[in-house]
Amino acid sequence: MRKFLVYFFSFWALTVVVGLSVLGLRGSTSRKPPLEVFPDMDHQPKLRPQTVTKFAGFADGLSSRLPVAGTISRDSAWELNSFNTGKTEDGGWVDAMPVPVTHELVKRGRERYDIYCTPCHGAAGDGNGVTTQFGMAAVAKLHDERLIKMSDGEIFNTITLGKNLMGPYGEKLDPKDRWAVISYVRALQLSRLGKKEEIPDAVQANLK
Amino acid sequence: MSDIFPKWTNQLPLMAGVAGAVLGLTAVAGITYFVTPKYTRVGYQPKQPVAFSHAIHADQLGMDCRYCHDDVDKSWFSNIPSSSTCMNCHSQVKKDSDKLQLVRDSYASGKPIPWVQIHKVPDYVYFNHSVHVNRGISCVHCHGEIQKMEEVYHAESLSMSFCLECHREPEKFIRPNELVTKLDWKNEGFDGKKAVHDWKVQPGQSCSTCHR
Numbered sequence: 001m002r003k004f005l006v007y008f009f010s011f012w013a014l015t016v017v018v019g020l021s022v023l024g025l026r027g028s029t030s031r032k033p034p035l036e037v038f039p040d041m042d043h044q045p046k047l048r049p050q051t052v053t054k055f056a057g058f059a060d061g062l063s064s065r066l067p068v069a070g071t072i073s074r075d076s077a078w079e080l081n082s083f084n085t086g087k088t089e090d091g092g093w094v095d096a097m098p099v100p101v102t103h104e105l106v107k108r109g110r111e112r113y114d115i116y117c118t119p120c121h122g123a124a125g126d127g128n129g130v131t132t133q134f135g136m137a138a139v140a141k142l143h144d145e146r147l148i149k150m151s152d153g154e155i156f157n158t159i160t161l162g163k164n165l166m167g168p169y170g171e172k173l174d175p176k177d178r179w180a181v182i183s184y185v186r187a188l189q190l191s192r193l194g195k196k197e198e199i200p201d202a203v204q205a206n207l208k
Numbered sequence: 209m210s211d212i213f214p215k216w217t218n219q220l221p222l223m224a225g226v227a228g229a230v231l232g233l234t235a236v237a238g239i240t241y242f243v244t245p246k247y248t249r250v251g252y253q254p255k256q257p258v259a260f261s262h263a264i265h266a267d268q269l270g271m272d273c274r275y276c277h278d279d280v281d282k283s284w285f286s287n288i289p290s291s292s293t294c295m296n297c298h299s300q301v302k303k304d305s306d307k308l309q310l311v312r313d314s315y316a317s318g319k320p321i322p323w324v325q326i327h328k329v330p331d332y333v334y335f336n337h338s339v340h341v342n343r344g345i346s347c348v349h350c351h352g353e354i355q356k357m358e359e360v361y362h363a364e365s366l367s368m369s370f371c372l373e374c375h376r377e378p379e380k381f382i383r384p385n386e387l388v389t390k391l392d393w394k395n396e397g398f399d400g401k402k403a404v405h406d407w408k409v410q411p412g413q414s415c416s417t418c419h420r
Contacts, residue, residue, distance in 0.1 A: 001216075005226070008230075023247075027251050048331075052322075115272040119269070135302070167296035
């Protein structure tokens with residue numbers, strides 16, 4: 001019996017050690033795809049976005065299809081009005097934004113500005129975002145007189161399509177969000193244009 | 209009879225009992241530890257075609273998750289950014305870097321970069337990103353501390369019990385909605401219970417909540 005126990009437990013210990021060294025511990029990183037213990041219906045013959053398909057009809061292998069040339073999807077901003085284009089009917093820039101400026105809109109604009117504009121234009125619009133430390137050149141200062149005087153429609157167009165070195169942001173910001181961002185940019189500009197006389201007396205007394 | 213069965217065979221039942229018990233327990237322990245997504249999925253870190261570092265972009269530069277994953281709050285699917293998103297900056301920043309050759313090629317040709325998907329629920333699970341990030345559930349709960357990862361790995365199990373843990377007690381995980389992408393946020397006095405009540409957060413626990 002004793003002999004058996006020695007052999008058995010030596011064998012057991014060896015198996016455990018070998019097993020652990022082959023399988024590793026939980027959480028250790030691995031290049032190999034996850035082991036699927038019960039893969040039932042995990043992979044169904046349907047397409048998920050941004051994956052590869054072998055379906056012969058899609059020669060490029062993309063599961064996310066690009067729109068057919070000359071078409072746009074139903075839910076995209078298709079109507080050519082000033083809200084979607086920033087232009088008036090005769091092709092000029094819309095002077096003031098075609099949506100009511102509410103606190104909610106400016107708040108939304110601030111959130112979107114912080115996400116998409118801050119990396120280059122900086123949190124306060126000074127054109128000193130973090131990317132400028134890494135070689136981003138010619139970033140516009142949003143407090144420049146040129147941009148203060150620029151019509152809302154032209155700014156809208158710049159966000160949508162980009163300008164010079166700035167890439168287009170129409171994909172990331174839908175028209176409503178673009179107007180929201182513009183409302184926040186206007187708020188940023190106003191913050192530098194205020195005059196001392198405009199500050200309420202009660203606050204002025206506390207100014208140093 | 210002793211010629212046929214030597215004396216040690218008297219102890220055979222005991223030996224079998226000991227061996228069976230030890231092996232049985234070992235098997236149970238092994239399966240409990242290994243046959244679970246906590247082992248099979250966690251730690252998956254495939255080699256990506258481009259050595260993109262979330263640590264640099266999200267942490268060091270402080271970029272918001274949604275700059276690149278801009279559909280996450282609008283769609284059930286959180287998109288991998290197109291190479292045009294990369295080029296918004298990398299047309300100027302590190303524009304000659306060898307590491308970015310594939311990005312430039314992709315941008316020029318329109319052929320996607322073959323990123324390797326890491327987080328993937330089974331095809332019968334319908335997870336909706338926008339519903340979660342618009343109700344104060346941060347990226348960090350499912351994806352781990354992505355902002356600290358040079359190379360992304362699968363940090364959480366994403367098993368069904370993992371989902372239910374939060375669906376049963378959302379007040380432990382919910383946070384102010386404007387802070388969902390602030391991955392290093394620590395809860396200091398935010399009242400989760402009140403938020404769950406006020407925002408009418410009712411995470412389902414029936415099968416059809418996630419399975420269709």
